[in-house]
Amino acid sequence: MKMPVQNPLFPVFLKLENLRVLLVGGGNVGLEKLTAILRSSPATAVTVVSLTFLPALRALAARHPAVQLHVGSYADSFLEGADLVFCATDDPALHRRIVAAAHAARLLVNVADTPPLCDFYLSSVVQKGALKVAVSTNGQSPTVAKRLRAVLEAALPDELDAVLQKMPAIRKQLAGDFAAKVKALDAVTAGLAGAPATWPPPPGAGGRWPWARCWPPGPWPWPAGAPRPINRWMKTKELANY
Ligand SMILES: C[C@@]1(CC(=O)O)C2=NC(=C\c3[nH]c(c(CCC(=O)O)c3CC(=O)O)Cc3[nH]c(c(CC(=O)O)c3CCC(=O)O)/C=C3\N/C(=C\2)[C@@H](CCC(=O)O)[C@]3(C)CC(=O)O)/[C@H]1CCC(=O)O
Ligand SMILES: NC(=O)c1ccc[n+]([C@@H]2O[C@H](COP(=O)([O-])OP(=O)(O)OC[C@H]3O[C@@H](n4cnc5c(N)ncnc54)[C@H](O)[C@@H]3O)[C@@H](O)[C@H]2O)c1
Known part of the structure; x- marks a missing residue:
């Protein structure tokens, strides 16, 4: 009998610095996602569109010359020239509209904290020099992923x-x-x-x-x-x- 697949996600390591990223939303969740993107791939060209920006997000963007901030409301025209889209506003209806428009343009979308709308999830990332380990729980518990990251960080020797x-x-x-x-x-x-x-x-x-x-x-x-x-x-x- 065929066993059911517990986690059908296919892991890859993207050369994100070769792609153009659109991030919609400049609040707390937007800052979390931008931080995750830049921690792994600091030279990524990210366009952040938002009505407002947290000061911490502005400061992060100022340290990364490839990040551009656009003050204003999302419009579908921002999808032109994007390879990958992240949604992190406080407007679920807007997220559904962005996903529909992005899919029409054959783009992959991550909607923060909303598994059913995601084409891909972010992972907890363990980094030891050139080694990178990504942990996913198939969306079951980001908190467990975060804990596992700490366990792996401590277990893997710096050498x-x-x-x-x-x-x-x-x-x-x-x-x-x-x-x-x-x-x-x-x-x-x-x-x-x-x-x-x-x-x-x-x-x-x-x-x-x-x-x-x-x-x-x-x-x-x-x-x-x-x-x-x-x-x-x-x-x-x-x-x-x-
Ligand atoms: C790994 C990490 C990467 C990153 O974001 O960089 C990440 N979430 C992180 C932290 C975190 N996020 C949340 C909490 C609060 C505690 C809790 O709810 O558990 C904490 C913990 C904390 O902050 O301490 C809230 C939350 N997140 C999601 C939901 C919806 C749901 O669970 O249904 C809710 C509830 C929202 C609500 O209740 O309203 C969903 C997703 N979060 C994912 C990734 C994807 C699945 C990853 C996987 O497969 O495991 C997925 C599916 C989509 C996505 O967003 O990509 C990063 C850890 C970084 C690190 O420290 O290592
Ligand atoms: N902050 C958290 O830790 C947390 C935890 C769980 C759930 N959430 C939920 O996640 C969502 C986002 O949280 P947050 O703390 O980042 O909110 P936030 O208010 O800090 O940020 C939302 C951002 O979206 C932008 N925005 C809204 N409409 C827009 C539009 N049409 N075009 C462009 N930008 C637009 C706003 O200007 C703002 O910068 C909320 O629904 C919140 O309830 C947040």
Whole structure:
């Protein structure tokens, strides 16, 4: 029997800085959405149309030269030249009109806090250097998404970014065809998934993130008595084997 799909949303990572965004509404919710957009993609060209603007939104826009503010009422003409639309006013009837006009123009729309009118949802975002993890609960609970973000932020080691920065150079050093490279990269990163990494660190190293923690190479093995970095997963699962 086919199992029902619990969450049919399809996750993607948009190059938002290559697109043009229309945001309608410059109040509290508009500020939240603009903050989320610019935190991930600060150079995005966002046009914000609103009758009024919160001072904090004006200040945020002033720090981002690609953001333009238009004082006035929404009109369908603002959809021309937009790739993506966000609605964040206090007028649900206006939101329904914007969605209809945007769909007629084949545009995708997010209506803040209104799942049935959304073509896509925003997610809670965990950022560690180049790593980005997006969390969605399929709209069931943004609060749980926010809590999970905090859990993941604390659990993922900061050193992970150093690992990511090194990976392109390591990949370049590898010889062989595509399949051989994939095999070598799997071996190098095995430590991230719990198995011992085969290169570096030296064989036999235990722990879930030993490679992440000692890259760029630090003292190995750890000098006797030196404090060893640990993380939450090690505490709960692997401390006994460490
Ligand atoms: C993740 C995040 C991204 C962002 O917005 O940047 C986000 N909401 C955030 C926070 C948040 N929003 C709300 C609260 C108050 C507490 C609560 O109600 O839970 C809190 C918590 C807080 O502020 O502490 C109010 C709210 N939001 C929605 C509804 C309607 C409903 O639930 O039916 C209501 C009730 C409105 C009302 O009652 O009137 C709906 C949506 N909110 C989504 C995203 C999409 C689903 C995401 C998913 O799949 O999980 C979706 C469907 C559409 C969308 O807006 O894109 C961001 C966390 C950022 C972070 O901190 O990490
Ligand atoms: N602020 C919150 O945390 C929160 C929480 C839950 C629900 N809500 C609901 O979300 C909605 C928005 O909340 P808010 O706090 O951002 O409200 P807000 O009043 O601060 O902002 C609404 C914005 O929409 C703009 N606007 C209204 N009509 C417009 C039009 N025709 N064209 C262009 N702009 C227009 C207004 O000028 C204003 O800037 C409200 O319905 C509110 O009840 C808000």
